[in-house]
Amino acid sequence: MLYMTRMDVAFPPHLSAAQIADFQAREKEYSGNLQREGTIVGIWRIVGEYANHCLFDVPDNDTLHEVLSGFPMFPYMKIKVTPLAKHPNSIS
Amino acid sequence: MLYMTRMDVAFPPHLSAAQIADFQAREKEYSGNLQREGTIVGIWRIVGEYANHCLFDVPDNDTLHEVLSGFPMFPYMKIKVTPLAKHPNSIS
Amino acid sequence: MLYMTRMDVAFPPHLSAAQIADFQAREKEYSGNLQREGTIVGIWRIVGEYANHCLFDVPDNDTLHEVLSGFPMFPYMKIKVTPLAKHPNSIS
Amino acid sequence: MLYMTRMDVAFPPHLSAAQIADFQAREKEYSGNLQREGTIVGIWRIVGEYANHCLFDVPDNDTLHEVLSGFPMFPYMKIKVTPLAKHPNSIS
Amino acid sequence: MLYMTRMDVAFPPHLSAAQIADFQAREKEYSGNLQREGTIVGIWRIVGEYANHCLFDVPDNDTLHEVLSGFPMFPYMKIKVTPLAKHPNSIS
Amino acid sequence: MLYMTRMDVAFPPHLSAAQIADFQAREKEYSGNLQREGTIVGIWRIVGEYANHCLFDVPDNDTLHEVLSGFPMFPYMKIKVTPLAKHPNSIS
Amino acid sequence: MLYMTRMDVAFPPHLSAAQIADFQAREKEYSGNLQREGTIVGIWRIVGEYANHCLFDVPDNDTLHEVLSGFPMFPYMKIKVTPLAKHPNSIS
Amino acid sequence: MLYMTRMDVAFPPHLSAAQIADFQAREKEYSGNLQREGTIVGIWRIVGEYANHCLFDVPDNDTLHEVLSGFPMFPYMKIKVTPLAKHPNSIS
Amino acid sequence: MLYMTRMDVAFPPHLSAAQIADFQAREKEYSGNLQREGTIVGIWRIVGEYANHCLFDVPDNDTLHEVLSGFPMFPYMKIKVTPLAKHPNSIS
Amino acid sequence: MLYMTRMDVAFPPHLSAAQIADFQAREKEYSGNLQREGTIVGIWRIVGEYANHCLFDVPDNDTLHEVLSGFPMFPYMKIKVTPLAKHPNSIS
Structure with a gap:
């Protein structure tokens, strides 16, 4: 079941550069695992923003x-989560 | 080059059911062609709305x-058009 | 799987009172059936508005x-559709 | 008398993890009591957010x-509080 | 039990001046009755707008x-309906 | 001359509980005096928020x-200040 | 007593050019009279919009x-009406 | 003196295709003249919308x-009009 | 050339009362000079807010x-800056 | 390929004047280089705000x-990034 998300990141000012780098490293690993297992089926950077669009494929709301x-x-x-359904014009 | 779009449809009240059906038939054919040629690489209905998210792959802004x-x-x-870039955490 | 919705109704000005009454009668029947089969598990009028909150229980996004x-x-x-998950403080 | 609420939580950055855990524990107990006594008749997590929808049944505005x-x-x-009334299409 | 409301009026363009005058006459009578019976305890015009603030005193949400x-x-x-509670600084 | 206000309170995170209590005590006294002299003719808590609606009766904008x-x-x-005028349907 | 207003004009599509011209002629006369009597003390076109800012000097809300x-x-x-007070830095 | 504008076009539903084509032809000529005389120094279509960004160079607000x-x-x-000033980092 | 502005002031929480008073004193002097030289031709407090409307008369955007x-x-x-033009109904 | 951007700057309160000056110096150099190489083809200050409009010419989304x-x-x-296309009325 597919969901489109938009995620915007904003670190509080008190985080150090090292703390931020640590967060980003763990985020990269977590995100990579979700992609390898097919939970994230698409992830894109939104140009000019610390934000992304992500397409998730999960069995249900609780898992998401x-x-x-x-x-x-x-x-x-x-x-922000947007639940998706099959589009009548989709050929896939 | 990828762009995410959100399209919301609102017909003016004076259109007849036949006119709307004709629009929808032509839309389906147009959209199908774009999918077959690889211009639309994803199209999803937004649940509960006459709207969709569409992922386009085009060579440039003018083509889009x-x-x-x-x-x-x-x-x-x-x-609404959102230009996308490669995400640093993407494994694809 | 649960979803909260908010629905706002706005009839276009050209509809007659009879047409509106017909819509409302069919809506009542459709809504009643969904409640009897357990798809709608709660429906409430929003005070002062031609709008409601509805709680749906459906197997997936496509069905909704x-x-x-x-x-x-x-x-x-x-x-407007809001997907819901189990709340950690829920005792049910 | 029913009210739908949406609650969004945002902790200020200076709270420690222990302070947050303490808040959450007391919140869970408070919320559980309200559910057991029938004041909260539904509580759901909003997917992807530190937020919930809650359905309250109270005698009046002051109590809420x-x-x-x-x-x-x-x-x-x-x-955000939304007062609810009986919906004409409700079969309950 | 008190509720503050804000009501904004917008007539569709197809209504005639006579129809509007008729609506306004019936509105005045309806509003006057609510004031005499104590349901409306305050009604004020918002300066520069076809809108008002109204303070209602009713037994419950359904009545409102x-x-x-x-x-x-x-x-x-x-x-727009705003439920009100007693203010801790109120001396009344 | 009447004005409706809505006031939303948000303390900065660095204030201590004692400082907040002191602010609230002085606020209560100030508000009580305004009520006794007839400057505030109504004050109500907005349910679920640290906010109020207040109805002021003052001679002019500068005094307010x-x-x-x-x-x-x-x-x-x-x-937020909303200037009020006499409503044509008011019977008072 | 001063108030700043912003007025945005939008004619419904069914008005003829003659009707609009008539409205505008009567508006010009009405506005001119208000300026001559000192009720409007400033009126300016907002660049690029069918809108204006107007500064009114009236004895009270009801008059406005x-x-x-x-x-x-x-x-x-x-x-949109904004009530104004004397600014502490004003030298007039 | 430079101003950035954003213009969004929305035709009312009663205009015929011929009327729209006539508007567009006159618009093209008017816009071309402004470009040739240097009043419009840049005009761009906003991708996916019937809208543009336009950069104007005019002597003053009244002319614009x-x-x-x-x-x-x-x-x-x-x-929507945005007045522009020289940017301190501009090398032109 | 005239421009209407709205200015909203918000001091960060770490400023001391003395620092704020110093800012306000320098602001008063700066504003007074602008009024005496005719750059500010009107300045008004917005009732209930730490904000003002100011009317500027300057030769161009860069000066403003x-x-x-x-x-x-x-x-x-x-x-927020709003460029103004002469209103066709202005008699001044 | 052209994109219009709007950039709004907001420094967190803990930055010192020296740190801000350093940021601004590096920003000026970075921006100057982009202008000299033709990546930034226009940069303008938005009057009254710590913000700018910038016009970029880049080969693709990733580069931007x-x-x-x-x-x-x-x-x-x-x-905020707005992708631009050639305008049909552009004479350039």
């Missing part, structure tokens, strides 16, 4: 929340 | 505008 | 869109 | 404000 | 919706 | 600004 | 509403 | 309003 | 930006 | 994101 709240940077992200 | 303004229902659509 | 777009008054409704 | 402002995390929550 | 949806001009009004 | 900016918590309040 | 609702084009205007 | 309100499609355009 | 960015409290102000 | 995220003050900027 579990996955999203597990992102290391979840406390610093604003996430 | 030409494609979007060629939709039969373009005069009745509100389109 | 099929149900929502099947409402007789769907063309005259603005629907 | 007393209950809401009693949440341990009230100072860190943004609450 | 019944009263509001009974306004002759209800189909042409956008109503 | 002087009164509002004299609130002890003025630096921490966001105030 | 009477003046504003008397504009021939009042039914086609959206008006 | 005269130019903008002279567009044949001015009644059907929503225009 | 220079004047605005010279305000001692500029880093703590949010400024 | 690389350029934008390379600005020394990128972490303190909110950037």
Whole structure:
């Protein structure tokens, strides 16, 4: 089941560069695993912003929340979730 | 080059059911062609709305505008375009 | 799987009182069936507005869109869908 | 008398992990009591956000404000209250 | 139990001056009755707008919706309802 | 001359509980005096929010600004002022 | 007593050019009279919009509403009123 | 003196295709003249929308309003004007 | 050439009362000079807010930006600039 | 390929004047280089704001994101990107 998300990241000012780098490294690993297992089927940077669009394929709403709240940077992200259905004009 | 779009459709009240059906038939054919040629690489219905998210792969901005303004229902659509870049965490 | 919706109804000015009454009668029947079969598990009027909050229990996103777009008054409704997950503090 | 609420939580950056955990523990107990006594008749996590939809059944506005402002995390929550009435299409 | 409302009126363009005058006459009578019976305890014009603030005293949410949806001009009004509680600094 | 206000309070995170309590005590006294002298003719808590609706009766705009900016918590309040006129349907 | 207003004009599509010209002629006369009597002390076109900023000097809120609702084009205007007070840095 | 504008076009539904084509032809001529005389120094289509960004070079505010309100499609355009100043980092 | 501005002031929480008083004193002097030289032709407090409307008369956009960015409290102000043109109904 | 951007700068309160001056110096150099190489083809200050409009000419979305995220003050900027296409009325 597919969901489109938009995630915007905003670190609080008190985080050090090292702390931020650590968050980003763990985020990269977490995100990579989700891609390898097919949970994230698309991830794109939004040009000019510290933000992304992500396409998730999960069995249900509860799994999606579990996955999203597990992102290391979840406390610093604003996430908007859009549930998707098959489009009648889709040929796939 | 990838762009995410969100398209919202709103027909004016004076269109007849037949006119709307004709628009939708032509839209389906136009959209199908774009998918077969690889210009649209993803199209999804937004649940509960007469709207979609569409992922376009085009060589440049001019081509994208030409494609979007060629939709039969373009005069009745509100389109928001988000240019995308490669995400540093993407494994693809 | 649960989703909260908010639906706002706005009829175009050219509809007659009889047409509106017909829409409302068909809407009542459609809504009643969804409640009897357990698809709608809660429906409430928002005080002072021609709008409601509705709680849906459906197997997936596609079913929800099929149900929502099947409402007789769907063309005259603005629907916002919020996917829900189990709350960690819920005792049910 | 029913009210739908949406609560969004945002902790200020100076709170420690221990302080947050303490808030969450007291919140869970407070929320559980409200559910057991029938004041909260539904509580759901909004997918991807530190937020919830809550359905309250209280005798009047004053009681609702007393209950809401009693949440341990009230100072860190943004609450939107929507009063509900019986829906004419409700079969319950 | 008190509620503050804001009502904004917008007539569709096809209404004649006579029809509007008729609506306004019935509205005045309806509003006057609500004031005499104590349901409306305050009504004020918002300067420069076809809008008002109204303070309602009703036993519950259902009654408020019944009263509001009974306004002759209800189909042409956008109503925002704010439930009120006793203020701790109020001396009344 | 009447004005409706909405005041939203937000304390900065560095204030201590004692400082907040002191602000609230002075606010209560200031508000009580305004009520006793007839400057505030109504004050209500907005359910679920650290906010109020207040109805002021003052001779002119300058007096209203002087009164509002004299609130002890003025630096921490966001105030929206709506000038009111007599409503043609008012029977008072 | 001073108030700043912003007025945005939007004619409904069914008005003829002659009707619009008539409205504009009566508006010009009405506005000129208000300027000559000192009720309007400043009127400026907002560049690129069918809108203006207007500075009114009136004895009270009721007078301002009477003046504003008397504009021939009042039914086609959206008006926002901002009450003004003497600025502490003003040298006038 | 430079100003950036954004213009959004929305034709009312009652205009015929011929009327729209006539508006567009006159618009093209008007816009071309402004470019040739150096009043418009840049004009770009916003991808996916019936809208543009335009960079104007005019002697003053009054001239800009005269130019903008002279567009044949001015009644059907929503225009937002942003006055520009020299940027300290500009090398031109 | 005239421009209407709205300026909203928000001091960061770490400024001391003395620092704020110093800013305000320098602001008063700067503003007074601008009024005496005719650059500011009107300045009004917005009732209930730490904000003002200001009417500027300057030769061009660059001068206005220079004047605005010279305000001692500029880093703590949010400024919205509206360019004005002569109104066709103005009798001045 | 052209893109219009709007960049708004907001420094966090803990930065010293020296740190800000250093950021601004590096920003000026970075921006100057982009102008000299033809990546930035226009940069303008928005009057009254710490913000600019910038016109970029880059080969693709990825390059634009690389350029934008390379600005020394990128972490303190909110950037909105609008992709541009050739306008049918453009004579250039």
